[in-house]
Amino acid sequence: MTRRIYFDNAATTALDKEVLDAMLPYLTTHFGNPSSIYSYGRETRLAVENARKSVAKTLGVHPAEIFFTSGGTESTNTAINAAVRDLGCTRIITSPLEHHATMHCTEALSKRGEVRLEKVAILENGHVDLEDLKNKLSGSAEKTLITLMHANNEIGNMLDVEAVGTLAEQYGAIFHCDTVQTVGHYPLDLKKLKVHFTSAAGHKFHGPKGIGVLYVNENIKIHPFIEGGAQERNMRAGTENIYGIVGFAKALELAMAHYEQERSHIQAIKDHMIKRLESEFEQVRFNGDTRGESLYSVLSVSFPETEKTEMLLFNLDIHNICVSGGSACSSGASVGSHVMQALYPTEHLVPVRFSFSKYNTLEEADLVIDQLKKLL
Amino acid sequence: MIYLDYNATTPVDERVISRILPFFSVDFGNAASAHPYGRKAHEAVEAARGSIARHIGADSSEIIFTSGATESCNLALKGCFESYAGKGRHIITVATEHAAVLDSCRYLKTRGAEITYLPVQSSGLIDLEALGQAIRSDTIMVAVMTANNESGVIQPIRAIGQLCHQRDVIFFTDATQALGKLPIDVQKDQIDLMAFSGHKIYAPKGVGGLYVRRKAPRVRLAEQMQGGGHEKGMRSGTLNVPGIVGMAEALRLFSLPEQRQVEAGIQALRDQLEAELLRLPGVFSNIPGHTKRMSHVANLRFEQITGKQLLGRLNEQLAVSSGSACSTESKEPSHVLLAMGLTEAQAQSSIRFSLGRFTTAQQIRQAISIITSAAEDLRRTS
Numbered sequence: 001m002t003r004r005i006y007f008d009n010a011a012t013t014a015l016d017k018e019v020l021d022a023m024l025p026y027l028t029t030h031f032g033n034p035s036s037i038y039s040y041g042r043e044t045r046l047a048v049e050n051a052r053k054s055v056a057k058t059l060g061v062h063p064a065e066i067f068f069t070s071g072g073t074e075s076t077n078t079a080i081n082a083a084v085r086d087l088g089c090t091r092i093i094t095s096p097l098e099h100h101a102t103m104h105c106t107e108a109l110s111k112r113g114e115v116r117l118e119k120v121a122i123l124e125n126g127h128v129d130l131e132d133l134k135n136k137l138s139g140s141a142e143k144t145l146i147t148l149m150h151a152n153n154e155i156g157n158m159l160d161v162e163a164v165g166t167l168a169e170q171y172g173a174i175f176h177c178d179t180v181q182t183v184g185h186y187p188l189d190l191k192k193l194k195v196h197f198t199s200a201a202g203h204k205f206h207g208p209k210g211i212g213v214l215y216v217n218e219n220i221k222i223h224p225f226i227e228g229g230a231q232e233r234n235m236r237a238g239t240e241n242i243y244g245i246v247g248f249a250k251a252l253e254l255a256m257a258h259y260e261q262e263r264s265h266i267q268a269i270k271d272h273m274i275k276r277l278e279s280e281f282e283q284v285r286f287n288g289d290t291r292g293e294s295l296y297s298v299l300s301v302s303f304p305e306t307e308k309t310e311m312l313l314f315n316l317d318i319h320n321i322c323v324s325g326g327s328a329c330s331s332g333a334s335v336g337s338h339v340m341q342a343l344y345p346t347e348h349l350v351p352v353r354f355s356f357s358k359y360n361t362l363e364e365a366d367l368v369i370d371q372l373k374k375l376l
Numbered sequence: 377m378i379y380l381d382y383n384a385t386t387p388v389d390e391r392v393i394s395r396i397l398p399f400f401s402v403d404f405g406n407a408a409s410a411h412p413y414g415r416k417a418h419e420a421v422e423a424a425r426g427s428i429a430r431h432i433g434a435d436s437s438e439i440i441f442t443s444g445a446t447e448s449c450n451l452a453l454k455g456c457f458e459s460y461a462g463k464g465r466h467i468i469t470v471a472t473e474h475a476a477v478l479d480s481c482r483y484l485k486t487r488g489a490e491i492t493y494l495p496v497q498s499s500g501l502i503d504l505e506a507l508g509q510a511i512r513s514d515t516i517m518v519a520v521m522t523a524n525n526e527s528g529v530i531q532p533i534r535a536i537g538q539l540c541h542q543r544d545v546i547f548f549t550d551a552t553q554a555l556g557k558l559p560i561d562v563q564k565d566q567i568d569l570m571a572f573s574g575h576k577i578y579a580p581k582g583v584g585g586l587y588v589r590r591k592a593p594r595v596r597l598a599e600q601m602q603g604g605g606h607e608k609g610m611r612s613g614t615l616n617v618p619g620i621v622g623m624a625e626a627l628r629l630f631s632l633p634e635q636r637q638v639e640a641g642i643q644a645l646r647d648q649l650e651a652e653l654l655r656l657p658g659v660f661s662n663i664p665g666h667t668k669r670m671s672h673v674a675n676l677r678f679e680q681i682t683g684k685q686l687l688g689r690l691n692e693q694l695a696v697s698s699g700s701a702c703s704t705e706s707k708e709p710s711h712v713l714l715a716m717g718l719t720e721a722q723a724q725s726s727i728r729f730s731l732g733r734f735t736t737a738q739q740i741r742q743a744i745s746i747i748t749s750a751a752e753d754l755r756r757t758s
Binding site: 004006008011012013014015016017020024027028029031032033035036037038039040041069070071072073074076077099100101104105107108201203208209210211226227228229237238239240241242243244313317320321322323324325 | 446483687
């Protein structure tokens with residue numbers, strides 16, 4: 001069997017061994033319920049609060065603004081529902097390229113008649129049309145939630161968060177930024193970004209699954225999305241997932257400590273892939289703003305639909321190359337990628353997403369290209 | 377420190393740890409991915425689903441994974457309320473439920489629900505006749521927990537299930553404290569929705585589940601967390617593979633013959649602890665002797681001593697609590713004990729002891745002596 005190459009790190013990542021070592025004691029010996037008042041509880045309470053401080057520091061915010069959730073999907077659902085139910089937003093402006101968590105949550109609110117849903121125009125290169133966003137904001141005095149993702153999980157395009165934050169401030173809108181693909185991959189200073197909410201998930205940056213973070217700006221007061229206990233300062237009920245919280249903080253700490261080095265390592269892989277794809281495949285097309293404002297770990301390409309390309313994902317899989325056609329969340333479904341559909345509605349293309357991590361190598365990139373040459 | 381608070385949380389069993397370790401760094405795939413890493417994760421999740429389903433007499437398609445019992449309770453109540461709005465807005469629950477149920481009901485009230493809180497008798501049990509009378513034509517759900525987290529009292533689940541089905545009402549039970557420890561069969565017990573959690577059964581925190589009946593009747597549940605459409609469209613979010621595998625393994629351990637023996641031994645230790653402490657002056661059990669209750673829980677009150685004082689003394693050496701861990705910060709007397717007819721003072725002088733599979737006979741002997749001397753000291757100085 002040939003060796004397995006994992007180029008699907010935007011779907012999920014391998015847990016870092018150092019993170020696992022940090023987590024393990026909290027499964028066995030330090031297992032107390034942090035709400036308990038005796039030492040077992042006090043030591044896990046301390047671990048949770050230290051983790052919160054560490055995460056807050058990395059993101060440039062106050063610890064009281066960090067809430068632990070079960071993952072990115074819960075964080076996003078909490079933020080969007082709170083903006084509507086607690087902050088009085090009656091309009092949501094989003095984009096057609098958002099993650100399903102945002103897309104389906106906003107659609108459900110719209111379907112129930114709780115909000116008016118507007119989709120901002122997308123430029124040819126896959127970026128949000130900021131002019132259109134501005135026009136939409138100035139066109140109505142309604143209390144508005146803007147929910148846009150920082151880096152697109154399928155094509156890697158990065159939003160100008162500062163510009164959107166400034167617009168949100170100018171028009172008194174609430175701004176939720178889905179930062180699931182950038183927390184742990186990109187230096188973020190949330191205080192400077194004028195966001196009200198951001199979502200993050202541990203498993204996207206070598207932390208554990210089942211743990212996420214919701215940042216809520218201190219000036220915002222919201223009600224819990226999951227009720228039934230005083231945890232997370234009455235904001236998120238349920239016994240804290242301590243090992244997950246410790247793992248999240250450790251993974252983020254490691255990611256940021258080695259950021260420069262890992263970024264250049266991964267960027268080199270992406271650049272190498274781009275160079276070779278361009279020289280070897282005449283008909284390859286790069287989706288989104290690949291060479292511009294694009295996350296260094298994601299590379300999305302398309303090939304014209306032919307008998308060979310239709311079988312591409314299947315054949316890569318047979319050759320132990322793990323990539324994805326879109327996001328993992330929809331890869332099981334036969335419906336195509338909504339992102340590709342929105343960006344290139346009339347074209348018959350087969351999209352392939354390569355997403356890299358610190359564990360990948362240039363050699364793997366070459367192996368993947370060589371295999372692609374054989375298959376196409 | 378002697379840990380006697382297994383109802384608050386449990387350590388993860390080493391056998392569970394070794395089962396889940398590969399799923400962190402080696403078989404780490406996203407269960408929704410179509411490649412080998414994803415398939416391996418998916419297979420592990422489905423095996424876990426099947427194993428849990430078999431344990432409770434369900435079909436594997438009826439198990440939904442969540443982040444814990446609190447989320448499961450929220451999903452059951454809110455999801456049903458949304459789906460059955462056409463039938464009615466009335467929900468029946470019990471005064472002694474966990475905050476996850478009570479707070480969800482309180483929220484639903486703000487969304488137009490009408491909630492009936494059934495009282496309990498001094499035994500902690502509900503009156504079935506009162507339940508029958510409370511059910512109306514617009515009642516959509518009855519929510520009664522299987523075993524109470526504070527008192528350990530076990531409700532007559534099967535009778536409640538029968539009654540609900542006769543009256544065409546959905547029966548939801550929070551079995552967080554009972555799963556693994558009590559035999560539960562969703563068919564025989566006629567349960568429609570059942571919440572459970574990993575960390576109460578020696579599996580990790582951050583994972584739980586919800587049984588959702590698919591046949592006779594098929595329960596409709598509106599998704600509360602939208603996204604990738606995971607878990608048959610009832611609960612989105614990347615699956616917590618190690619947590620799920622761990623919860624299934626933890627549940628499986630309960631059925632091993634050698635483990636059954638260990639679990640049975642816990643009752644003898646609980647009985648010894650209770651019998652010795654009841655000999656002390658002013659110590660009473662809050663549960664009438666003949667009441668059906670969990671074999672690892674004792675809830676005792678130390679009259680003339682406040683629980684706060686006693687806990688302050690005991691908590692240096694003993695991990696015990698005055699009630700639910702989720703409410704320890706609130707300092708309010710236990711709503712469960714108040715509902716059972718205790719006065720505020722009595723409730724505040726009560727302590728819950730919950731034993732577990734790692735409790736030893738020596739720990740119980742030590743605990744008895746620690747509690748005895750603390751109670752004597754405090755009685756003398758008060």
